[in-house]
Amino acid sequence: MPTVDAPLLTRAALNRALLARQHLLARATGPALDLVDHLVGLQAQNPPSPYTALWSRLEGFRHADIGAALESRRAARIAVMRGTIHLVTAADALVLPGLASPLYARDLRFNTQHGAGLRQLELAELTNAARALVEESPRTTTELGRLLAERWPRVAPTTLAYGARGTLPLVQVPPRGVWRQSGATTWTTADAWFGPAAVESAPDLTDPDARAAELERLVLRFLAAFGPASVADVQQWSGLGGLRSVVDQLRDRLVTFRAEPGPGSATGRELFDLPDAPRPDPAVDAPIRFLPDLDNLLLAHADRTRVISEEHRRRLTSLNGGLPGSFLADGRVAGTWTVTRERVDTGQVRPRRELATLELRPFDALDATTSRAVTAEGEGLVRFVADDAADHRVRVVPP
Numbered sequence: 001m002p003t004v005d006a007p008l009l010t011r012a013a014l015n016r017a018l019l020a021r022q023h024l025l026a027r028a029t030g031p032a033l034d035l036v037d038h039l040v041g042l043q044a045q046n047p048p049s050p051y052t053a054l055w056s057r058l059e060g061f062r063h064a065d066i067g068a069a070l071e072s073r074r075a076a077r078i079a080v081m082r083g084t085i086h087l088v089t090a091a092d093a094l095v096l097p098g099l100a101s102p103l104y105a106r107d108l109r110f111n112t113q114h115g116a117g118l119r120q121l122e123l124a125e126l127t128n129a130a131r132a133l134v135e136e137s138p139r140t141t142t143e144l145g146r147l148l149a150e151r152w153p154r155v156a157p158t159t160l161a162y163g164a165r166g167t168l169p170l171v172q173v174p175p176r177g178v179w180r181q182s183g184a185t186t187w188t189t190a191d192a193w194f195g196p197a198a199v200e201s202a203p204d205l206t207d208p209d210a211r212a213a214e215l216e217r218l219v220l221r222f223l224a225a226f227g228p229a230s231v232a233d234v235q236q237w238s239g240l241g242g243l244r245s246v247v248d249q250l251r252d253r254l255v256t257f258r259a260e261p262g263p264g265s266a267t268g269r270e271l272f273d274l275p276d277a278p279r280p281d282p283a284v285d286a287p288i289r290f291l292p293d294l295d296n297l298l299l300a301h302a303d304r305t306r307v308i309s310e311e312h313r314r315r316l317t318s319l320n321g322g323l324p325g326s327f328l329a330d331g332r333v334a335g336t337w338t339v340t341r342e343r344v345d346t347g348q349v350r351p352r353r354e355l356a357t358l359e360l361r362p363f364d365a366l367d368a369t370t371s372r373a374v375t376a377e378g379e380g381l382v383r384f385v386a387d388d389a390a391d392h393r394v395r396v397v398p399p
Contacts, residue, residue, distance in 0.1 A: 007258070015307060016284055016286065017227065019286055022225065027056075028057060037089045040081075041080060043085075044077050046292075047177045049292035049295070050087040051292075052290065052385060063387070066178075067174075070177050076093040078172065079170070080092070080100055081100060082238070082239035083239060084294075094202040097169035099238075099240070118159060120154070126152075126163050138188040141165075169190040170190070171193045172186065215243070223272060226296075232303075233303070236301060237301070250272075254274065255272070255273050257272075288327060293324050298326070299323070309332070329370050337358060339359070341357075355393065360374060
């Protein structure tokens with residue numbers, strides 16, 4: 001609990017601090033992987049999502065920047081925070097899954113669909129067998145489950161594959177994740193993908209001191225990209241519990257604030273931050289920005305009111321828990337977007353051309369200035385997302 005004399009940070013101040021660190025106030029410059037590293041990865045359940053996330057945050061970003069990084073093994077798609085697929089740097093692919101391992105272990109034990117089947121097995125044996133198979137040759141989920149079922153025929157192949165994914169740091173190998181390429185999800189271990197030299201240089205997370213140091217580093221990186229934040233925020237983002245003690249160990253390296261009071265808190269939550277991290281004036285202008293589905297900006301805090309109201313959050317969340325693409329106006333989520341495609345007849349000798357339309361669905365009516373700004377930014381987005389279409393347009397759907 002913060003003391004009453006701790007400096008107060010309003011929601012507006014938290015909003016601008018978060019946008020600055022996410023490079024959503026001003027786009028970053030430099031290599032794409034530098035930004036991926038700063039953001040501690042990008043949500044990537046859907047392969048196109050990181051591309052849109054980087055387009056909104058990085059000046060001059062090109063699709064090929066990520067495709068080349070995946071194919072050259074400088075980046076990877078792998079399950080890390082919250083057990084979800086992220087695009088991360090090679091260095092993070094060798095560390096973050098190990099830090100998140102308690103999350104996976106808990107899920108394997110209590111998973112409603114696969115837990116009962118996995119409790120019949122010695123997980124260490126399953127892990128070793130799966131490792132041998134995917135390091136011999138990258139395997140699809142279906143193939144891996146089928147081959148494991150030859151040894152454990154009484155357990156469903158899907159359960160065996162799920163167990164392998166929960167006990168091994170499995171990389172999705174290209175062309176999965178490369179722009180405009182497709183293919184079944186195919187797995188190998190991070191160790192096999194990045195090679196002995198990279199593995200040797202990674203910290204040994206079986207060493208308690210090394211693990212503690214990496215957890216502290218993880219918290220500091222989170223604050224650099226998502227702070228100021230509470231302990232609950234760090235745990236929401238990472239999916240890990242028990243981080244209060246890690247934050248307490250870092251107190252002498254951090255500054256503390258208190259959030260605006262809210263329901264159930266007379267003084268506001270205690271917030272932590274890096275001393276020299278940017279905390280812009282809350283009145284600084286925030287441009288229109290587009291976010292992909294499931295962007296970490298909307299998932300990284302227990303209290304998300306710094307970027308979205310509770311009313312709009314309920315409207316944004318779908319029945320399966322997913323989040324659609326959204327756009328920010330004045331730094332806050334103001335609506336959703338989708339791109340639709342259709343073949344149109346030009347009425348000329350030329351064949352039918354594909355038209356890509358960015359449909360914007362604001363939660364509330366936009367004023368004329370905001371409508372012009374969101375349309376202008378949207379014109380760049382639709383050309384980026386639908387780079388293979390012949391024609392593009394933006395349409396604002398009235399609320």
